[in-house]
Amino acid sequence: MDEGQRFQDVNRLLVRTGPLANNGNYGSIFPEHVPFEPSADILPFLRTAAQILVVGAGGLGCELLKDLALLGFGQIEVIDMDTIDVSNLNRQFLFRSKDVGRSKSQVAAEFVMRRVQGVKVTAHFCKIQDMDASFYRKFQIIVLGLDSIEARRWINSMVCSLVTYEAGPDGALTPDLSSVIPMIDGGTEGLKGHARVIFPRVSACFECTLDLFPPQVAVPLCTIAETPRNAAHCVLYAHLIQRDRDFPDSPRPDNDDPEYQQWVYLKAAERAAAFGISGVTLTQTQGVMKNIIPAIASTNAIISAMCAAEAFKIVTNCSAYLNNNAMYMGGEGLYTPTFCYERNPTCVACSTARVELAVSPGETLHALIERMVDDARLRFKAPSIRAEGGLRGDTLYMRGPLEAATRANLELPMRELVRDGASLIVTDPALPVNTTVIVRFSS
Amino acid sequence: MIKLFSLKQQKAEEEKAAAEGKTKASAGQIRMQKDLSELTLGKGVELEFHMGADNLMEFKVHVMPDDGMYKGGRFTFDFKVSPSYPHEPPKVLCETTVYHPNIDMEGHVCLNILREDWKPVLTINSVIYGLTFLMLEPNADDPLNKEAATMLEQNRKQFEQIVRRTLRGGQMKVGAQTYSFASLVRD
Numbered sequence: 189m190d191e192g193q194r195f196q197d198v199n200r201l202l203v204r205t206g207p208l209a210n211n212g213n214y215g216s217i218f219p220e221h222v223p224f225e226p227s228a229d230i231l232p233f234l235r236t237a238a239q240i241l242v243v244g245a246g247g248l249g250c251e252l253l254k255d256l257a258l259l260g261f262g263q264i265e266v267i268d269m270d271t272i273d274v275s276n277l278n279r280q281f282l283f284r285s286k287d288v289g290r291s292k293s294q295v296a297a298e299f300v301m302r303r304v305q306g307v308k309v310t311a312h313f314c315k316i317q318d319m320d321a322s323f324y325r326k327f328q329i330i331v332l333g334l335d336s337i338e339a340r341r342w343i344n345s346m347v348c349s350l351v352t353y354e355a356g357p358d359g360a361l362t363p364d365l366s367s368v369i370p371m372i373d374g375g376t377e378g379l380k381g382h383a384r385v386i387f388p389r390v391s392a393c394f395e396c397t398l399d400l401f402p403p404q405v406a407v408p409l410c411t412i413a414e415t416p417r418n419a420a421h422c423v424l425y426a427h428l429i430q431r432d433r434d435f436p437d438s439p440r441p442d443n444d445d446p447e448y449q450q451w452v453y454l455k456a457a458e459r460a461a462a463f464g465i466s467g468v469t470l471t472q473t474q475g476v477m478k479n480i481i482p483a484i485a486s487t488n489a490i491i492s493a494m495c496a497a498e499a500f501k502i503v504t505n506c507s508a509y510l511n512n513n514a515m516y517m518g519g520e521g522l523y524t525p526t527f528c529y530e531r532n533p534t535c536v537a538c539s540t541a542r543v544e545l546a547v548s549p550g551e552t553l554h555a556l557i558e559r560m561v562d563d564a565r566l567r568f569k570a571p572s573i574r575a576e577g578g579l580r581g582d583t584l585y586m587r588g589p590l591e592a593a594t595r596a597n598l599e600l601p602m603r604e605l606v607r608d609g610a611s612l613i614v615t616d617p618a619l620p621v622n623t624t625v626i627v628r629f630s631s
Numbered sequence: 632m633i634k635l636f637s638l639k640q641q642k643a644e645e646e647k648a649a650a651e652g653k654t655k656a657s658a659g660q661i662r663m664q665k666d667l668s669e670l671t672l673g674k675g676v677e678l679e680f681h682m683g684a685d686n687l688m689e690f691k692v693h694v695m696p697d698d699g700m701y702k703g704g705r706f707t708f709d710f711k712v713s714p715s716y717p718h719e720p721p722k723v724l725c726e727t728t729v730y731h732p733n734i735d736m737e738g739h740v741c742l743n744i745l746r747e748d749w750k751p752v753l754t755i756n757s758v759i760y761g762l763t764f765l766m767l768e769p770n771a772d773d774p775l776n777k778e779a780a781t782m783l784e785q786n787r788k789q790f791e792q793i794v795r796r797t798l799r800g801g802q803m804k805v806g807a808q809t810y811s812f813a814s815l816v817r818d
């Protein structure tokens with residue numbers, strides 16, 4: 189199909205304005221609202237210049253890649269560390285049985301490029317943590333199709349760290365909006381899901397609202413050990429207690445190891461029989477061990493469609509966008525409220541203060557600490573300091589049990605501890621969150 | 632937004648030169664920096680950073696009770712903290728073989744705040760405090776070592792004697808297996 193024809197409908201939204209277009213009075217969180225300006229340049233921009241990153245090529249990722257490609261995004265990258273498992277084939281529709289064992293991101297990229305011609309999808313078969321700031325910084329927008337809180341926290345903290353600051357006339361630092369990469373987070377759990385828009389350091393980030401994801405309710409170890417009440421307790425007993433007892437000297441096998449899963453299953457079944465509990469099966473065992481939440485194809489489709497539409501609206505500014513969270517509650521009836529999460533003023537990812545400090549390379553750490561304590565902007569009382577990529581290690585000086593081990597650093601000149609431009613992470617008992625101090629060597 | 636984005640691209644090019652380390656402190660690491668620097672260790676507790684001062688996420692806590700039936704012993708707990716801390720509690724294992732109702736012979740520890748009662752507002756300090764308390768006041772209510780718990784409940788004196796004996800070292804059969812105890816006290 190010819191490109192002009194394929195994107196004819198999408199383009200109609202971009203070359204003319206209308207009553208539903210974003211006229212700048214709603215949906216824009218930037219202080220100066222930017223009204224939509226229809227233009228024939230927007231589609232080519234979307235096709236060739238706007239770089240979008242899809243994180244995860246699983247249930248949500250497959251849907252997202254398809255949706256984004258059909259919406260006109262022409263430069264897509266996708267990152268996923270997983271390979272295709274036979275159990276993915278029921279909903280991750282870019283994969284076929286011949287692909288089992290191959291990289292999800294690579295197979296998904298090939299499929300979408302084959303199906304939607306003219307789209308370039310670049311696959312990264314690795315962990316998100318394997319990529320550094322220079323990789324993430326090049327994107328205009330990032331869409332998350334993840335199933336773990338840990339991965340979301342990591343990427344959230346990464347995009348927050350990419351925001352640079354500008355000093356106003358009064359010396360106060362404010363986020364430089366051109367360095368803010370909007371992030372859209374989709375998530376599903378059975379018949380429920382959410383789509384959420386995050387402008388790092390401008391609107392509520394993932395870490396701001398972490399309390400909404402309660403920690404996994406862990407069953408007390410003593411219940412598992414003494415009074416199992418259901419099949420899951422039996423699996424957890426074999427997995428968490430009996431394995432260590434039977435193989436005290438061997439390291440814990442990987443949860444994905446099929447041989448180990450089989451062992452846990454057999455032991456759990458024995459225990460279930462002893463306590464008159466039913467329901468232990470191999471699939472159930474794998475589910476408990478890997479903490480699997482049932483995945484439903486239609487929920488993935490709904491959430492991904494929401495996320496892709498928001499990505500399109502934000503990049504083109506053609507329509508007011510989600511502010512800033514939509515829930516999809518399909519479990520009991522159907523209910524889709526939207527509401528706005530507020531920033532948490534003590535968020536460790538996005539509310540930390542950033543201060544630039546001119547440092548003479550010969551100044552000792554001790555002198556620097558004293559100067560920081562005296563600096564009215566910082567309000568430190570007893571700072572502890574670490575630096576990412578420190579020259580003699582990351583921990584520069586810590587109070588508490590590590591004081592003796594780090595005391596010697598106090599007398600060293602800063603040039604022996606960090607490079608110019610280094611970010612010092614400073615915590616202090618007087619302050620609820622850490623402060624980032626950026627070292628600028630002066631001659 | 633197009634204006635904004637093209638401006639951003641330009642800036643990104645300029646910033647490419649800025650040197651940047653690949654490692655990035657996780658939120659969990661930053662929280663550990665705060666937790667550890669603000670630790671108030673009571674008497675009878677020592678921390679050991681066996682991986683060096685750079686690794687805040689793995690360390691040992693030695694608990695040396697100055698009272699109770701475990702008095703005079705030195706019990707080592709291995710702490711492993713994941714990047715998800717404090718969303719997830721630290722993983723704690725007792726490395727010293729001990730006869731204790733709430734610690735099994737493989738070192739699993741039954742402490743409510745390490746599992747069902749964990750909350751992100753709790754700190755490493757809370758966990759160390761909990762462990763110290765567990766060594767002062769073993770309780771039969773949450774047994775992980777059923778045999779020890781039953782004995783503590785039915786015959787506290789006999790239980791105490793066995794504990795004191797194991798602290799002097801030697802071997803003892805617990806359940807179906809024989810365990811070696813390190814010699815921790817001489818009395």
Ligand SMILES: [Zn+2]
Nearest residue numbers: 393396535538
């Ligand atoms: Zn935040």
